[in-house]
Structure formats: structure tokens, C-alpha cells
Amino acid sequence: MTSKLCVTNAMKFFGDRTSEALERLSLGEGKAEIYEATGVTVGVHDVNFEVEQGEIFVIMGLSGSGKSTLVRMLNGLVPPTSGKIRIDGTDIASCTPDVLRDVRRRKIAMVFQHFALFPHRTILENVAYGLKVKGIGTNERLTKARAALEQVGLGAQADSFPAQLSGGMQQRVGIARGLATDAEIILMDEPFGALDPLIRREMQEELLELQRKLRKTIVFITHDLNEAMLLGNRIAIMKDGRFVQVGTPQEIVAQPADDYVAAFMADIDRGRVFTAGDVAQPAVIVNAGSAPATALAQLDRADADAVHVIGAGGLEGVATYRDIARAVRDDGALSDAVQNDMPVTGPDTPLHQLYEAASSGLPVAVTDGEGRLTGVVEPKVVLAHLSGVVPEPEPEKPAA
Amino acid sequence: MTPSEILMIPINDWVNDFVRGFLVPNFRPFFRAMQVPVAGLLNALDALFAFIPMLVMTALFAVASWRAVGRGMALFTVIGLCFIDMIGLWAETMTTLSMIVTSVLFCAVIGIPAGILAARSDTTWRIMRPILDIMQTVPSFVYLVPIVMLFGVGMPPGIIATVIFALPPIIRMTNLGLRGVRADLVEAAESFGSTRWQMLWDVQFPLALRTIMAGLNQTLMLALSMVVIAALIGGGGLGLVVNTGLGRLDVGGATAGGIGIVILAIILDRISQGLAERGSDRTSLLSVLKGYVRPQRPATRTA
Numbered sequence: 001m002t003s004k005l006c007v008t009n010a011m012k013f014f015g016d017r018t019s020e021a022l023e024r025l026s027l028g029e030g031k032a033e034i035y036e037a038t039g040v041t042v043g044v045h046d047v048n049f050e051v052e053q054g055e056i057f058v059i060m061g062l063s064g065s066g067k068s069t070l071v072r073m074l075n076g077l078v079p080p081t082s083g084k085i086r087i088d089g090t091d092i093a094s095c096t097p098d099v100l101r102d103v104r105r106r107k108i109a110m111v112f113q114h115f116a117l118f119p120h121r122t123i124l125e126n127v128a129y130g131l132k133v134k135g136i137g138t139n140e141r142l143t144k145a146r147a148a149l150e151q152v153g154l155g156a157q158a159d160s161f162p163a164q165l166s167g168g169m170q171q172r173v174g175i176a177r178g179l180a181t182d183a184e185i186i187l188m189d190e191p192f193g194a195l196d197p198l199i200r201r202e203m204q205e206e207l208l209e210l211q212r213k214l215r216k217t218i219v220f221i222t223h224d225l226n227e228a229m230l231l232g233n234r235i236a237i238m239k240d241g242r243f244v245q246v247g248t249p250q251e252i253v254a255q256p257a258d259d260y261v262a263a264f265m266a267d268i269d270r271g272r273v274f275t276a277g278d279v280a281q282p283a284v285i286v287n288a289g290s291a292p293a294t295a296l297a298q299l300d301r302a303d304a305d306a307v308h309v310i311g312a313g314g315l316e317g318v319a320t321y322r323d324i325a326r327a328v329r330d331d332g333a334l335s336d337a338v339q340n341d342m343p344v345t346g347p348d349t350p351l352h353q354l355y356e357a358a359s360s361g362l363p364v365a366v367t368d369g370e371g372r373l374t375g376v377v378e379p380k381v382v383l384a385h386l387s388g389v390v391p392e393p394e395p396e397k398p399a400a
Numbered sequence: 401m402t403p404s405e406i407l408m409i410p411i412n413d414w415v416n417d418f419v420r421g422f423l424v425p426n427f428r429p430f431f432r433a434m435q436v437p438v439a440g441l442l443n444a445l446d447a448l449f450a451f452i453p454m455l456v457m458t459a460l461f462a463v464a465s466w467r468a469v470g471r472g473m474a475l476f477t478v479i480g481l482c483f484i485d486m487i488g489l490w491a492e493t494m495t496t497l498s499m500i501v502t503s504v505l506f507c508a509v510i511g512i513p514a515g516i517l518a519a520r521s522d523t524t525w526r527i528m529r530p531i532l533d534i535m536q537t538v539p540s541f542v543y544l545v546p547i548v549m550l551f552g553v554g555m556p557p558g559i560i561a562t563v564i565f566a567l568p569p570i571i572r573m574t575n576l577g578l579r580g581v582r583a584d585l586v587e588a589a590e591s592f593g594s595t596r597w598q599m600l601w602d603v604q605f606p607l608a609l610r611t612i613m614a615g616l617n618q619t620l621m622l623a624l625s626m627v628v629i630a631a632l633i634g635g636g637g638l639g640l641v642v643n644t645g646l647g648r649l650d651v652g653g654a655t656a657g658g659i660g661i662v663i664l665a666i667i668l669d670r671i672s673q674g675l676a677e678r679g680s681d682r683t684s685l686l687s688v689l690k691g692y693v694r695p696q697r698p699a700t701r702t703a
């Protein structure tokens with residue numbers, strides 16, 4: 001049991017006739033039918049997952065699919081009907097109220113959609129709230145709160161009141177309040193849902209930046225797929241209280257489990273999901289000393305348009321079929337065909353940033369940290385991915 | 401043929417038997433003991449208000465009006481209190497004031513905790529609600545009789561009748577205020593591991609304070625409206641002046657008493673309302689009290 005957070009068979013029904021609802025569920029009846037027949041709302045149905053230390057686990061789904069209910073079960077705000085919710089091994093579904101309170105004080109913090117800042121307290125007091133609850137003395141808690149506030153860039157607003165701040169700033173305060181208690185797990189229920197798109201983008205970047213520094217374990221709820229793809233190390237797609245698919249963003253986009261997931265993926269900004277590394281194909285390479293005819297033969301065999309030339313110092317350049325063919329005809333050397341000025345990128349570059357490089361018509365070389373060629377991205381692949389028509393499964397990443 | 405010809409229900413006899421035959425003999429000492437704290441507080445306040453010179457008291461009220469409402473109200477307070485003194489009712493007014501302060505304090509001490517209990521549990525509220533409804537619909541004259549039987553006559557029974565009459569609004573408004581606190585704020589407090597007390601003290605109570613203060617204002621006004629009725633069972637002060645005047649067909653005396661009550665009512669109403677509105681700006685018990693001591697500062701909140 002190494003996971004930070006481990007949820008097994010979590011169930012939540014709202015209503016009285018839960019056993020009847022459970023029976024109907026096992027017979028395969030849907031959420032709407034069960035509500036009709038018993039008045040029981042299925043909030044969460046048999047959800048299982050684990051989140052590792054340092055991971056951002058995103059839960060997404062349409063409104064009413066049970067995301068808020070599920071995330072509130074993780075800190076016991078909504079007690080599960082059945083199932084286990086273990087935080088560092090402690091099952092908070094079955095522990096005493098004292099233990100639950102202790103877990104909430106030390107291990108888990110929550111950030112809310114509408115910020116939920118206390119309007120009668122200053123920003124600093126808001127951030128210090130979790131520490132106050134813990135019983136930490138005034139001086140120490142205000143010092144810590146100030147440090148947390150600095151982390152989100154709002155040190156100057158310490159003495160303002162929430163109503164004086166913009167939405168984006170208020171949510172930064174909400175995040176600082178979660179960070180101040182040193183909780184390792186942070187639950188975020190559509191934290192950027194109430195912000196306008198520009199601020200939202202900004203906040204997403206800031207969250208990623210913070211996460212790089214702090215390595216928290218984050219459960220992040222959203223109904224925005226692009227947000228999910230950007231932030232999530234793994235994503236769970238939720239429908240009618242169930243997880244229909246869990247996987248990395250790339251797995252989910254490449255292999256949607258069913259039509260529901262596929263429909264979600266339809267309007268995704270694929271350029272931000274896939275990176276050069278995801279779509280790279282093995283490079284066609286020749287040695288710098290080879291004869292042009294050898295290179296041409298290589299290209300014919302690989303049915304490719306350009307070849308990358310490797311010299312003593314590593315990647316030297318790229319040569320197109322046409323230029324090599326001309327070199328063969330003119331009896332020239334391979335070096336006559338080589339262009340040293342070629343598009344190169346790292347494996348983590350998102351595809352939407354490759355658009356320009358791809359428009360040169362040359363395959364984009366993907367190199368690792370030491371400048372070694374690990375693959376190439378063909379211009380047509382970039383365009384195909386951006387337009388949502390994936391020509392073939394990525395050769396380097398067999399479907400999981 | 402009417403139902404009464406078949407069966408007469410002797411409800412008056414039943415109640416008589418219950419009160420005279422059961423409550424009075426068995427619980428009289430208990431009810432007598434209940435008067436002790438009431439009488440103690442009342443006498444202390446009465447002595448205090450009688451001790452403070454008229455001009456000092458007027459100055460205190462004027463300052464309170466100025467802080468809570470503004471300059472115009474302070475002026476009205478000074479003129480109104482001087483007028484009461486000039487019509488020769490100062491002592492009676494102070495007696496009425498001590499009765500009202502005693503009643504309101506007991507209402508707050510009983511009503512706010514009762515409201516908190518009601519807000520915490522739906523079951524408690526379901527039980528409490530019809531009782532409050534009855535307390536508010538039964539005419540106040542009706543329960544003067546059992547009160548006299550149980551408590552006797554005099555000032556403390558008058559106060560107890562007033563407390564019963566004025567209690568419902570503070571309970572209702574405390575319950576309403578606490579239940580009206582935004583659910584996500586309560587959730588936020590809970591998610592950080594607050595105990596119920598921490599939540600109540602740090603979040604719910606300060607945010608409900610404005611509503612609770614509005615309830616206190618209503619309670620105060622009800623207590624004032626009860627002074628004349630309480631005088632029927634031995635309460636003193638302005639109520640007694642009015643009653644005596646009516647009894648002797650002395651319209652002038654009754655009117656003077658009535659004017660005194662109205663002036664006192666306006667002053668207390670405006671001051672307590674001002675306090676409640678202050679509560680909405682500061683929304684913390686401490687800062688309301690602080691704001692009361694420090695000079696008035698315009699609210700600096702923007703939407």
C-alpha cells in the first residue's frame with residue numbers, strides 16, 4: 001500500500017432505500033431508472049483508484065456525474081455509503097471523528113470552486129485558518145501564512161478582505177490556504193471553473209509551476225477537457241457515478257474506451273495533448289560518409305522523403321530525396337545534399353508549437369537532452385494530429 | 401342537535417386541576433427559585449440606573465446614538481430624555497429601562513443558545529418550532545394568569561412574562577442566521593478539521609451576527625411593548641404610570657406615560673438597529689465591539 005490515496009469500491013447513494021438501489025444496480029439498471037423506482041440518487045458507483053505521491057490526478061465528467069460527491073468523499077465531507085478511502089493507509093470512511101479531524105488538519109486540504117474564503121477575515125487570516133484550527137500560536141501561524149501567500153504572489157494583499165480581490169486572486173488565496181497547512185494532498189473541485197478563460201489559462205500555468213516546486217498529491221476536478229489534458233498526469237473520465245476510463249491524457253485521446261469518451265475528445269485541443277515524443281517515428285539515418293546512392297536506397301526502403309545525416313559530432317543535418325537524387329545524378333557527394341539548417345525539437349514540445357517547424361516541409365528531428373536523435377516528426381503527422389485525423393497508431397507507443 | 405348537547409368537554413376544569421392541583425403545589429418552590437436570578441439582576445440594574453445622575457445617563461445615551469446612528473439621532477436622544485425628565489417621569493423610565501435590559505439579557509442568554517441548538521439539528525428545530533409558534537400566537541394576556549399562579553405578582557413575574565413574550569424572535573433569527581451561512585464556507589471550515597465549536601465561533605456566528613442582531617432588535621421591541629401589560633401583574637415603571645392613569649380615568653397621566661414609552665422605544669430601537677447594521681460591515685463580534693469604542697470609520701469594502 002504505497003499510494004498516498006487509495007480508493008476501493010467507493011459508493012455513495014443519496015436517499016433511504018439504498019439496499020434496493022444496490023440490488024437494482026447489480027441488475028444493470030441505469031441511474032435514471034433507479035431514481036424513478038426508488039428515489040435514490042446514485043452519486044458514486046463502485047469507484048476504484050489510487051493516486052501516487054506527487055501526481056496530479058484529474059477527474060472529469062459532465063455536471064451531475066458525481067465528481068463533487070467523489071472528491072468530498074476523499075476528505076469525509078460526504079461519508080461514503082460503502083467502500084474504503086485510505087489516506088496513507090488510514091481508512092477515513094471507518095475511522096473515528098477524532099482521527100478524521102486529525103487527517104483533515106495534517107494531511108489533506110481542499111480548494112473550492114467559488115473560493116469559499118471567509119468574508120469577515122483578512123486574506124492573511126484566511127490563509128492562516130487551517131493553522132488556527134490546528135491550534136498553532138498567532139505569531140507562528142501568521143508567519144507561515146505570509147510565506148504561503150508569497151508563494152502565490154499575493155504578499156501585498158495580506159491585509160485586504162476577500163471582496164476586494166478579483167476572482168483569480170481570490171482563488172490564489174484559496175490555494176495558499178491549502179498550502180499553508182503543509183497538507184500533502186490537495187483536493188481541488190473545479191477550482192478555475194468560476195474564472196474567465198484568460199485568467200484560467202494563467203492559473204493553470206501557475207498551478208503547474210507550483211507543482212514542479214512542491215510535488216503535492218493533487219486530485220483535480222474539472223469538466224474542461226483541455227484543462228484536464230494540460231494538468232493531469234492521469235485522467236479519470238466519470239459518467240453516472242462511474243469511472244469509464246482512467247489513463248494518461250495520451251492514452252485516453254488515442255484510445256477512447258467508448259463513445260462517451262470519444263465524444264468528449266471530439267473538441268479537444270490535440271496540439272496541447274500530444275508532444276513531439278508521442279508522435280515521433282523512427283528516424284531514417286545515414287552516416288555522413290555514405291554515398292548518395294546508399295542514402296537514396298535507404299529512403300526508398302523506408303518510403304520517406306528526407307534522411308537525417310549523422311556525423312562524428314552527432315546529428316549533422318537533413319537531406320531531402322530530391323537533393324540526394326540530384327547529387328546522384330551529378331555524381332556529387334552526400335554533403336552537397338545536406339542542409340545543416342533543420343528543424344529540431346525536444347520530445348516534450350507540444351505539437352501546437354511544432355506547427356511552424358513542420359511548415360518548412362522537412363521532418364522535425366526530435367533530440368534528447370544530449371542532442372542525440374531519437375526520432376522524427378513528419379510534417380503530415382503534425383497536421384493530421386492537429387486536425388484530429390490520426391493516420392495510424394503511433395509506432396513507438398503501442399497501445400496500452 | 402349540536403355536538404355540545406352530546407358531549408361537553410370541561411377544558412377549563414382540566415386546566416384548573418392541572419395548574420392548581422398539580423403544578424402549584426408540587427412546583428411552586430421551583431418556580432419561586434427561578435425568580436431569584438431575575439430579581440437579583442433587576443434590582444442591581446435598577447439601583448445602578450437610579451444611582452447614575454440624569455445628565456450622565458443622557459450623555460451616555462447620546463454618545464451611543466451618535467456612534468450607532470449619527471448626529472441627528474444623538475440630538476433626538478438628548479431632547480427626548482430631557483423631555484421625559486421635564487414631564488417628571490425620569491425615575492419611572494429608568495425602572496422600565498432596567499426591566500427591559502433584564503428581559504433582553506435573559507432572552508439573549510436563553511435564546512441564542514436555543515437558536516444554536518435549533519440550527520444544529522433538524523429534529524430539535526422541528527420540536528422547537530411549534531412551541532415558538534404557540535408562544536407568538538397566544539395573546540400575552542392569556543398567560544398572565546398561570547404566571548401569577550405560579551410566580552405570584554411583582555416585578556420578577558412581570559419580567560418572566562416579558563421574557564416568554566419576547567423570546568421567539570431571537571431564537572428564530574439565531575437559527576435562521578446560522579442556517580443561512582453559505583454552505584461552502586461551512587464546508588471549508590470543516591475540511592480544515594474544525595471542531596464544531598471552532599466552526600461556530602470562527603465562521604458561523606460572525607457571519608450570522610447581523611441576522612442575530614436583527615433578532616435581538618425585535619426581541620427588544622417586543623419587550624418594550626410588554627411593559628404596560630407586565631404592569632398589570634405588578635411591574636413598575638412607565639407601564640404602571642399608564643395603567644394607573646387608565647384606572648383613574650386620568651387621560652393626562654396615561655398620555656405622559658405613553659409618550660415616555662414611545663421616546664424610549666425610538667431611542668432603543670435606533671441604537672440597536674445601528675448596532676446590527678454595524679455588524680454587517682465588520683461581521684465579527686470583536687470588531688463590532690471595537691468599532692463601538694473607536695471613532696467611526698467609513699466601511700472600506702468594495703464589491
Ligand SMILES: Nc1ncnc2c1ncn2[C@@H]1O[C@H](COP(=O)(O)OP(=O)(O)O)[C@@H](O)[C@H]1O
Pocket residue numbers: 014015041042043061062063064065066067068069070
Ligand atoms: N446532498 C445530496 N442529496 C441528494 N443528491 C445529491 C446530493 N449531492 C449530490 N447529489 C446528486 O448526486 C449526483 C452527483 O452530483 P455531483 O457530485 O454534485 O456532480 P458533479 O460535481 O459531477 O456535477 C447528482 O445527480 C446530484 O443531483
Ligand SMILES: [Mg+2]
Pocket residue numbers: 067068069
Ligand atoms: Mg460539482
